Amino acid sequence: MSRAFYLLVTAVLLKNYLFYEQGSGLNYFAFALFLLALVLWRKSGLFRERNMQLTTAGFLLTGFTAVYYGHSHTLILYVVSVFLLIGYSSVTQLSPYVSAFNGILSSLGLASFQASSQWLTSSSNRSTHRQLFRQFRMLLLPFLVTLVFYGLYYWANPDFSLFDRSYVLDTDYIFLTMVGFIWLPSLVFPYSAKVFAEADLKLANTLSRIRGRYKGQVLGLKWEYRQGIVMLGMLNLLLLVFLVFEGLMFSKGQQQQTAYDFSQSVHDSVNVLIFSILLAITLMLFYFRKNLNFFPKNRTLIRLAYTWIFLNLLLLGVTTYTNMLYIENNGLTFKRIGVYFWLFQTGCGLFTTLYKIHYKKSIAFLFRINSWVCYFTLIVFTAVPWTSIITTYNLSRAQILDLEYLKEFLPYNLPQLQESVYVYSESLDLKADLLESAQTFQKQYKQNPHTWQSWNYADWKINQYIETHPLSK
Known part of the structure; x- marks a missing residue:
């Protein structure tokens, strides 16, 4: 201890x-x-x-x-x-x-x-407790008496002090x-x-067959199997018709939409996609939660489930393509990168559901594996230098350039913006903003010199760049 x-x-x-x-x-x-x-x-x-x-x-x-x-x-x-x-x-x-x-x-x-x-x-x-208590009682009275006499001496001569009066308690x-x-x-x-x-710990990763009827059985196993075939068959047909409709819409051309309508369509489609994927996964979990995994004639249901997952992956691809078109027109932002994150997560959810059905895994397994996937996906997304990627992409490929948005990342995208200062010098006083950002950063950097504890590569790199590439008015 x-x-x-x-x-x-x-x-x-x-x-x-x-x-x-x-x-x-x-x-x-x-x-x-x-x-x-x-x-x-x-x-x-x-x-x-x-x-x-x-x-x-x-x-x-x-x-x-x-x-x-x-x-x-x-x-x-x-x-x-x-x-x-x-x-x-x-x-x-x-x-x-x-x-x-x-x-x-x-x-x-x-x-x-x-x-x-x-x-x-x-x-x-217990013996240690008694010993500590005796020591405490022994020291308490001498400490209190000494404190009283110190107060008397300090009262007699205020210059007598054992403590530095300039000291302020650091809360x-x-x-x-x-x-x-x-x-x-x-x-x-x-x-x-x-x-x-x-x-x-009681929740196993792999399903085991339950002998006899269990409480989660709403219908008989055969009737639940037939219901699953009818439902997945109808849903597959509906999603297939929707994908064909989306393809026809793309063939007519999305460029006729206004920027606002295009933005709304992307946001709406992503929201609907995420909800539909979650609903699809929920349906898979319902029908493949227990004994239907071991039903001897469940091949048709499994094939329909695979088809449903495959069609949802196609829907995922359509929404990804729509987001790509939106980025080409309006540029790359952190929110649009967030759309890619959610699309990737929903795709992983579909693949893990497919794995769960094929290998007869439990719902607990699905939650566990998807938790790890989400955790490491967030780590990888955070480790990507998005500021540099966004700035470089928007300066070189975006049809509508939003310089005000890019200036929000200063000074960490200063090298890319300085290279383009002559191209966009007439817009929004870019050069003056770059100079002000560089001066503010260096002032803070010198006023608060970085100890080894708070040293990081990004700040060091930008400081080195500013010193080697000075900006003039």
Whole structure:
């Protein structure tokens, strides 16, 4: 217990050293390494588990992204990775969302409360408790008497002071320390909510046949099979007609639409697509939740399910193509990149549903695998240099250029915009804006010199560029 306590104090002090009055940079990656080392010290065998390996990979990637870009967009993913690490350091077989929930509960102080209560109620520590209490009673009276006499001496001569009067209590540092003592014990003294953990562990990844009628059976198995054939057959026919209609609309030409109508059509189609995919997956989960997976004559139903998934993938392709046309006309933005993210996620959902049907996997498996897919997709999307890609694409290919939008990313797209300053110098005083952005960045960079904790590649690179490519009025 004493070793763990000293390690906890070291962890809190190290966290304060890395993050107090610091920006995003090397501190994120260094702290990730320290937390992983802390878990390794406590129980090295945890890293043999696949879930812990995935969490470690995601945690290191988010830390590296913070070092490379230095922006705060990775903070949410970094915190999620910490919650996953805390959860899996307790129970490694849980689903990622249950593990993250356990990590949140532990970080709120439940882990430290459980550890302290166990230590206080432990019979082996009763002698230690009595000894500490005696020491406290022994020191309390001398401390109080000394404090009274110090007050009398200070009253007699106000110049007599043991403390620097200019010192101001740093409440931010104290708050950071208190927060550290609340959530860091969760990595030293693991905690897991047994109710959620036990319920999750009971859910297997692979389905097993249930003998006899079960409660989830709305109709008889044969009638449910026939209902599934009729429903999927009708839905396949309807979606096929819709895809043909969409193809005819594209052949007539989308360029006749106004920019506003085109934007609305893209947004509406994406929203409808996501809803329809979720509805399709829900239908698949309903009909392939239990014994229909083992029905001896279910080939027709499975083929209709495969066809339904394939047609939904075609619908996904149509919406992706529509989004591409919209980007070609109006340029690339983070919101339009977000559309690609959701399209990719829905596509992954369809493929994992196909995998679930083919290999007779459970609904719990589908949620688990899609949680990991979403987690790593977000990490990869965050690691892409979108600012540079957006600026380069819009300057070279967008038919409608929005310079005001690109200037929102200054100074990190300064090199690309400076190359185009002569082309767009007559519009919106671009050159003056670039000069002002560069001067503001360098002023902040010099006023707040970056220590090694908050060093990041993006800021360093832009500062080097400004120094080697000075802008003139």
